[in-house]
Amino acid sequence: MVKQIVDNWKVDDSKPVIVEKYDKVAVKNGIDDLLRKSFTSKHEVTETFRTRDTRLLICTIAVIFSGVGCLYDFLHPFPESKLVLGVCSFSYFSIVGILYIWEWFVEKGTFFEGVKSGNTIRLSSYIPRFSGQYTFTGESMVDGEKRELKFTKCISTWIDDKGTVLPDKIESESEGIFSELLKPKKQ
Numbered sequence: 001m002v003k004q005i006v007d008n009w010k011v012d013d014s015k016p017v018i019v020e021k022y023d024k025v026a027v028k029n030g031i032d033d034l035l036r037k038s039f040t041s042k043h044e045v046t047e048t049f050r051t052r053d054t055r056l057l058i059c060t061i062a063v064i065f066s067g068v069g070c071l072y073d074f075l076h077p078f079p080e081s082k083l084v085l086g087v088c089s090f091s092y093f094s095i096v097g098i099l100y101i102w103e104w105f106v107e108k109g110t111f112f113e114g115v116k117s118g119n120t121i122r123l124s125s126y127i128p129r130f131s132g133q134y135t136f137t138g139e140s141m142v143d144g145e146k147r148e149l150k151f152t153k154c155i156s157t158w159i160d161d162k163g164t165v166l167p168d169k170i171e172s173e174s175e176g177i178f179s180e181l182l183k184p185k186k187q
Contacts, residue, residue, distance in 0.1 A: 017165040024127045027155050030165040031134060032111040032125055038174035043182075045114035045121060051107050058102060062095040108137075119143070121181055132156065140181040149180045 017034060019026040039045045069088030073081045112123040121140040127133065134157075138149040158169050 016167070019159070019163050019165060021155075021159055021161075021163040024129075024131075024155075027159060027165075028125060028127045028134065031155070031158055031170065032123075034165055034167055034170040035123060035174055035177075036112045038171055039112060039114060039121075039123070039178070042171065042174065043116070043178050045116045045182075048113045048115055048120075051110060051113060055099065055102060055107070058095060058099045062092050062099065065091040065095065116182060119182055123177075127155070134158075136177075138177055138181050142182060147181050149177060 017030045019030040021027060036047070040047055065088045069085050069092070072084045072088070076084075078085075107124075109124040109126050110122055111125060112121070114121050119140060119142045121138065124137045126135045126137075128135075132155045133152050134155050135152045136150065140147045158166055158173070160166060
């Protein structure tokens with residue numbers, strides 16, 4: 001489902017990505033988007049949407065419980081619907097709790113998952129509160145061998161004074177990330 005939306009969504013390459021440099025969420029998303037674009041277009045990594053689809057499935061189940069509770073209460077007013085409302089409410093909040101656990105422990109800030117020649121890659125990032133440090137984490141599985149790359153850099157490495165994200169710097173950074181995570185090691 002997410003793949004269909006992303007395939008139809010086109011980014012205008014002629015316009016530079018300009019962000020408010022003091023808005024850490026916008027900065028993180030701008031850098032993440034250019035890294036994603038570099039991996040899908042330049043390195044030809046096919047993006048997969050397994051964790052996002054799982055999150056959508058969990059959300060759908062929660063909404064179904066909520067909808068069933070509302071519909072049953074509409075058809076059978078309160079005193080009669082007390083048990084169904086209790087079960088649906090408990091189920092909804094339990095599933096939302098599972099969703100939070102999924103986001104914290106499984107997704108962990110992941111902005112890209114992909115596959116190239118049977119090898120998988122997962123990229124995630126984080127900018128702490130009141131900090132200009134961009135922490136990048138990359139994980140890959142190449143021929144059964146797990147690789148990990150983690151580094152922290154100041155956001156000014158990729159953004160100029162006006163808030164423009166510098167695609168050339170992102171491209172060169174993605175080259176290093178790609179070679180570290182997906183290139184076969186020489187023996």
